[in-house]
Structure formats: C-alpha cells, structure tokens
Amino acid sequence: MSREGETSLSEFEAAVRKFLARGERSVDPKRYRAAIDSLDGDFSVVARDAQKIGEHLVSGNITAASWIARTCGMSITSAADRLCVGEQLESLTKVAAALASGEVGYQSVSALCHLREQLGEKGCLFDEEEMLGFAREHSVSELRKICNYARHVADPDGFFSDAEESFSRRRLHISQMLDGLFRVDGLLDPVSGAAFKTAVDVLAKRKGLEDERIHSQRMADAVGELALHAMEQGTLPRRHSVKPHINLTMTLEALKGELGVPPADLELSLPISTRTAERLACDCTMSRVLLADSMVIDVGRATRTVSPPTMRALRVRDKGCRFPGCDRQVNWSNPHHIIAWSRGGPGNLPNLVLLCYYHHRLVHEGGWQVIKSGREFRFMPPDRVVMRRARGPGLRWAA
Ligand SMILES: [Zn+2]
Ligand SMILES: [Zn+2]
Structure with missing residues (x-):
C-alpha cells in the first residue's frame, strides 16, 4: 500500500473518530448504511488487490480468505465473500459505481457478484444493466431468488451439481444426554425440510387459550407426536420382523407407585416417572412375567390393555x-x-x-x-x- 493511501486512511480514521464522538446522535440511517456499504465495497477491492500480489503467501497462509479472516477478525465465509465481490467489481464497473454512490447496498452487490462467479465461462450471459435494475427494485432476499432463477436458466447443469453438493451436506444426529433428554441437530435437504416443517407446523399450533407452551416446546411436542403417530399406524417397515415400538420394563408394584420398588425403565433411556409409566400403560401391550427367586419361570401371552x-x-x-x-x-x-x-x-x-x-x-x-x-x-x-x-x-x- 502506498504512503499516500496510508495518509488517507489516517485522515479517514480521524474523521470516523470525530463522527463517533458527535454530540447529536440522530443521523439518516439510509445514508449512514450507504456510506458503510460503499466502504465495504472498497474494502473488497483492497482485499482482492492484496490477493493478486500474493500478500497471503508472504505470511504463510494457503488461501487469501484465511489470511483476510485472521488478519481482519472475520469469518472465512465473510472474507471469501469480500474477495469474490472485489474480483467481480473489477469488470462490473456499473455495479461498482452504483455501490460507491449508495444507489445499491453491499448485500445486493454481493448477490450479483456471486451469480457472475457461479456462471464461470458463461459469465457473458450476465447482463449487468438488467441485473442492476433488479438490484434497485427488489429487496436483498428477492434479489437472491432472482439470481438463483437466473443461474438455473443460464446454467442448469451447474445449478444441478451445486444442488447435489448441497444435498450431500444433509445430516441428522440424535443423541441422548445425561438427564435423559434427546438432542437433535441436523440439516435437511430442501424437499425433506419443507415436508418436515409443514407437518410439524400443523401439529405445533396452540391448543386453545390455556395452552401455555412456548412455540419451541410446541414444535418439540409435534415431532414426538409425528413419530408416535407413525409407529401407532403400523405403517413403518418392520424391523427384525417386528413392528417398531418402544419397550417399557417395569413391575406392577412400580406402576402402582409403591415405595421402595425399582422405577419403570424406558428402552434406551433412564428410569421414567410413575406418572409417565401410567400414561404409557393406558395403551400398550402387556406380558405377565412370573418370577421365582428372581428367576423368570413363565412369560404369559402379550395382550393389549x-x-x-x-x-x-x-x-x-x-x-x-x-x-x-x-x-x-x-x-x-x-x-x-x-x-x-x-x-x-x-x-x-x-x-x-x-x-x-x-x-x-x-x-x-x-x-x-x-x-x-x-x-x-x-x-x-x-x-x-x-x-x-x-x-x-x-x-x-x-x-
Ligand atoms: Zn387433544
Ligand atoms: Zn392415560
């Protein structure tokens, strides 16, 4: 970076400090944001220039994104985004001017730049004037949808392979914690996710005025209800030629809540309360087990309650x-x-x-x-x- 640039930066920093110390707090948020966004665009160009001369290699970093991320305290994703914008703005001069003048925001410009990058060799199909028109008229989320649509039209094969790559990231982890609760964490593909959300949303509606559950609790209950319903309908594939079900092991004394007897035990889980065991006993299959000196001597036929x-x-x-x-x-x-x-x-x-x-x-x-x-x-x-x-x-x- 030139000395002139450093001097300008020092002057800019002094101007920022003066602005932040202003007595009158109110400023026009639109103009304020536009100024920040135009700076972010300029930062992207600076980051790209540094990448071109290989500054990241000098400091031992393999990628420019990881160097920017570490040096500037950003996430790798944010740093990679600035590098993409910086690279594309070199040739998208009208977009660069619109960002510098505050006509369009940084996030809109980022959407356009990513589209152009994704198009690769088909970048000539990117109509800068038309896309800039969309950026002026639409919100950021609408513009992203338009960019996705444009990508699909211009490069269906690339769109498909990106979608397949996203699909490969799907995962779901279900693990039980020490207190017996289950932690669920995952990513679903767009179709499964939409189906899951739709089904859970329907079941998670508030049940009248006296339903005091918060939204996230209703969502959790809905997932349980969905799974129990699927099991009870008997339409799930059999496992080891047996219908999927939950096993409950307990003595009749435990079910009656008698003191000093071992509690009920849910399959793969910790002991459960007598009240919960009683609820499960309302609709389950029971087998009478005869014990003699703690040895099972007979198991009766399983019958439903x-x-x-x-x-x-x-x-x-x-x-x-x-x-x-x-x-x-x-x-x-x-x-x-x-x-x-x-x-x-x-x-x-x-x-x-x-x-x-x-x-x-x-x-x-x-x-x-x-x-x-x-x-x-x-x-x-x-x-x-x-x-x-x-x-x-x-x-x-x-x-
Ligand atoms: Zn009900
Ligand atoms: Zn009951």
Whole structure:
C-alpha cells in the first residue's frame, strides 16, 4: 500500500473518530448504511488487490480468505465473500459505481457478484444493466431468488451439481444426554425440510387459550407426536420382523407407585416417572412375567390393555380427542383409563376416553382430572375448581 493511501486512511480514521464522538446522535440511517456499504465495497477491492500480489503467501497462509479472516477478525465465509465481490467489481464497473454512490447496498452487490462467479465461462450471459435494475427494485432476499432463477436458466447443469453438493451436506444426529433428554441437530435437504416443517407446523399450533407452551416446546411436542403417530399406524417397515415400538420394563408394584420398588425403565433411556409409566400403560401391550427367586419361570401371552374390539368401539364413540376444543382426529388419539389400569381400572368402554398425545400428557403428568358425567366427560385443571364440560356441538372451552 502506498504512503499516500496510508495518509488517507489516517485522515479517514480521524474523521470516523470525530463522527463517533458527535454530540447529536440522530443521523439518516439510509445514508449512514450507504456510506458503510460503499466502504465495504472498497474494502473488497483492497482485499482482492492484496490477493493478486500474493500478500497471503508472504505470511504463510494457503488461501487469501484465511489470511483476510485472521488478519481482519472475520469469518472465512465473510472474507471469501469480500474477495469474490472485489474480483467481480473489477469488470462490473456499473455495479461498482452504483455501490460507491449508495444507489445499491453491499448485500445486493454481493448477490450479483456471486451469480457472475457461479456462471464461470458463461459469465457473458450476465447482463449487468438488467441485473442492476433488479438490484434497485427488489429487496436483498428477492434479489437472491432472482439470481438463483437466473443461474438455473443460464446454467442448469451447474445449478444441478451445486444442488447435489448441497444435498450431500444433509445430516441428522440424535443423541441422548445425561438427564435423559434427546438432542437433535441436523440439516435437511430442501424437499425433506419443507415436508418436515409443514407437518410439524400443523401439529405445533396452540391448543386453545390455556395452552401455555412456548412455540419451541410446541414444535418439540409435534415431532414426538409425528413419530408416535407413525409407529401407532403400523405403517413403518418392520424391523427384525417386528413392528417398531418402544419397550417399557417395569413391575406392577412400580406402576402402582409403591415405595421402595425399582422405577419403570424406558428402552434406551433412564428410569421414567410413575406418572409417565401410567400414561404409557393406558395403551400398550402387556406380558405377565412370573418370577421365582428372581428367576423368570413363565412369560404369559402379550395382550393389549385395551382389546382391539373395545378400541374399535371407542374410536367410533369418541371420534377423536375429547378434550374441549381439541382438533385431533381419531387416528391422532389414544385411549386413556379414567381409573388407572394399575389401580384396577377396567379396559372397557365406560372407563375409557380418547385423548391426543398432548392432552393425555396433560392429564397424567399435568394433573388434570377426567370425570365421567353420564355420557359426557369433564376436565378439571389441577389448581382450579371450575368444571369444564367436554366438547359438544359448537362447544369450545365452555365452562
Ligand atoms: Zn392415560
Ligand atoms: Zn387433544
């Protein structure tokens, strides 16, 4: 860099310090941003010039992006972005002038420069005047979409190979933490991601005014509901010729919540609470195990806590979750024993009610009570005495 440049930079730094120390705080944000963006464009050209003369090689860096990133305290992505803009602005003189004058912002210019770079040998198809027109008229996100579209039209093969490269980055990790919770982290391809988001969004809607869950909690519940639904529908591929299911291991004494007995144990997981075990026992397959001196001497035939004929009758009677205002249909609901199965509650129609995943949990873990009153059900919150009637025609959260 020349001494003249360094002198100008010192003057500029002094001007910035003076500006930052100004007494009057209010400035026009549009003009302020335009000034910063035009500087960012100039910085990109400076970074590119340094790359051309190989300054990064002198300091032992393999790439100019890593050198800029380290020297200027930027991420590699940001540094690579400036280098791309700097390189493209050398030939996109109209775009460079529009950025310098504040006519278009840095992010819009960056979108145009990346498009031009992606086009490679087909760069001659880039119509600078037309693309600059789009940058003036559209927001940054709209312009990015236009650039993607233009890329697809001009270079379908390149677009395809980029999309395939993005697709190869898909991943999903599910790991269990020490407290039993599962951590989920990943990247989905555009089609799977859109399908997943659509399905989860539908299930994550707030369930009435009394639903106190925050959005992220509703999203997490929706993922669980989606997985349980898929398992319960029995349409998932069999594994080792068995339908996918969750195993619960426990003694009847544990289910009854008796003191001093070992807790229930969920497959691949930590022990679970008696209330949760009781919820799972509302609709599961049980096998009676006979023990003698801690040795298993007999395992009875596996039977469901609600027999298939009773289940069919219950589905016809309730048609979906019976909690007032709930929209879950029959296929998204499970039987709940009003008097718990472990406390001798029978698996017959008068003792059963259909509840969705969320409301079933609300009853067991959330302490709500279900009271049968004739042909209707009343749901009573744990800390209130106000009775709520089950849904009837047109009834919604009615007291
Ligand atoms: Zn239940
Ligand atoms: Zn419900």
